[in-house]
Amino acid sequence: MAAVAVSSSNPPAPPPKDYRDPPPAPLVDVGELGKWSLYRAVIAEFTATLLFVCVTVATVIGHKRQSDSCAGAGVLGIAWAFGGTIFVLVYCTAGISGGHINPAVTFAMLLARRVSLPRAALYVIAQCVGATCGAGLARALHGGGHYERHGGGANELAAGYSTVAGVGAEMVGTFVLVYTVFSATDPKRKARDSHVPVLAPLPIGLAVLAVHLATIPITGTGINPARSLGPAVVYNAGRAWSDQWMFWVGPLAGAAAAMLYHQYILRGAAAKAFASSYLAHFAA
Template sequence: MENKEEDVKVGANKFSERQPLGTAAQGDKDYKEPPPAPLFEPGELKSWSFYRAGIAEFVATFLFLYITILTVMGVNRSSSKCSSVGIQGIAWSFGGMIFALVYCTAGISGGHINPAVTFGLFLARKLSLTRAVFYIIMQCLGAICGAGVVKGFEGNGRYELFKGGANFVNSGYTKGDGLGAEIVGTFVLVYTVFSATDAKRNARDSHVPILAPLPIGFAVFLVHLATIPITGTGINPARSLGAAIIYNRDHAWDDQWIFWVGPFIGAALAALYHQIVIRAIPFKARA
């Protein structure tokens, strides 16, 4: 908290990040329902904290794609799954990187690293539309750069042979199967994000903010275990877009809509479920 107070004094956080993962109150009596973020907050554009948060999202998504796609490449180039980390290793690389990156960037940008997470938090009015759009743009740019660096390391031949780590619906499954898997998988992720970062829960349990990145990363790991055989697991439109742009083959683009529509629907359902059912915020406001 001391560092944050110093940051405020020098004017770096004139527009503070909405609900960072590391924020907690001392007890239930200290909790106050935060007001919803304004739809448009043009003053953010004059604040360094706004651009700093966007840069943090870019770098985090870049590192996320770099580590995870390289892991996918390494598994695919092995002679057998047993001689590599296998599907479980891929799942761990995605979940572990989310854990590490959320931990690193939570106090700067909220640690979204995923347009679907940003969209869900925007629907819950945890951040402004201005910030949400900026985050999504920076996440997509970071993902494209991360996938591009992987291609540079692997070379065109190997990168295309192993399909660039791109997402598409695997044979034996329909597009409906893929869409459903992305909706449910993203629901699990975004619901976990809401639960792990709930300010009221943080007020009750002071240990939760420290552990918040852990359940989020673990949720990503579990969803990957379940859906890698179906779609390769997207649940993150930036991840799917970055790999598709660098790989740039028709079968990756044919299914690209699934990895945007599915995650956004799943995120919206998670936001509605948490805000209306779990927290009952509309009913409290009416009372």
């Protein structure tokens, strides 16, 4: 029996993908504003950010109160407090709001069209208000005198570092965090590795821990504009306000860069868009 030749002009079709990318969220979804799920998510973001800032700022103040007797948490303990708290809170809120707990993460998700503009705006407001309430609660726990004496846990550029170094540290730190968030929540990975959805909060928490170890000596580590704003509002002294801009510019720039790197280089969104327009042009 003669072999059947396969035409080189008709290569076999590629196997179907074993995952599905979610459709882009509409920029403005008016119908979303009438759903309880949106406001439940906003409440979750408020509460998670409140708890995050309260626990971490209380850890910082507690360390400074006890540092003379060598009984404080130390830089490593503070880094573990931030990373561990994020791990727990992302795990608890991921199924409700996505577990952003950070305006920089929300900004990156908006750029990637994973959330709508109204949802992103409500998230950021909730995060900032929650962070302010959390800092106020930490102040109440330690007392105003100790809180003021030890800097209120507010982020400031450390002596001996330039503003370029401060902004750069915040950019790099936030890039690591947001890149980890996108990688841990990638639909392709979640489809092929069944354990990824369960373990996703763990690498995010570890990223926060590692970044704190690297940048605490430079800026005290913001990488979260709400975390920097809340203590600045409650402390309201020193350089907490004059340095505040770098804790927004750095994280937002780093978040945007991480989104572009993951979505357009690693996941090839730009190439896919070009291929689609190319095929559509020749099909017309």
